[in-house]
Amino acid sequence: WLNGASIFVILAFLATIYLPVLQTLIKTVPIDLKGWLIIFSVIAVNLFLVEITKYIFIIKKNKKK
Incomplete structure (x- = not known):
């Protein structure tokens, strides 16, 4: 769903x-092409930062075990 x-x-x-x-x-x-490029650039940066943050927390969690 x-x-x-x-x-x-x-x-x-x-x-x-x-x-x-x-x-x-x-x-x-x-929205023109420039607008879409800005939108997807912000999305890409946000996605990258979220995934890096998740990776760091997973590494820290695994080191505690």
Whole structure:
């Protein structure tokens, strides 16, 4: 269910940005390539930091055993 819900939310998000009817209703504008690059850069940095933090905590936990 989680995968299906995630896909639905992403599609709904894209629809509100790119479908003219929803753009008018919700007052959104399309995101250009520069905007998408910024979004994915922030996501990549966030993902990297979270994974490094998890790795550090796992190493510390295993050393205590």
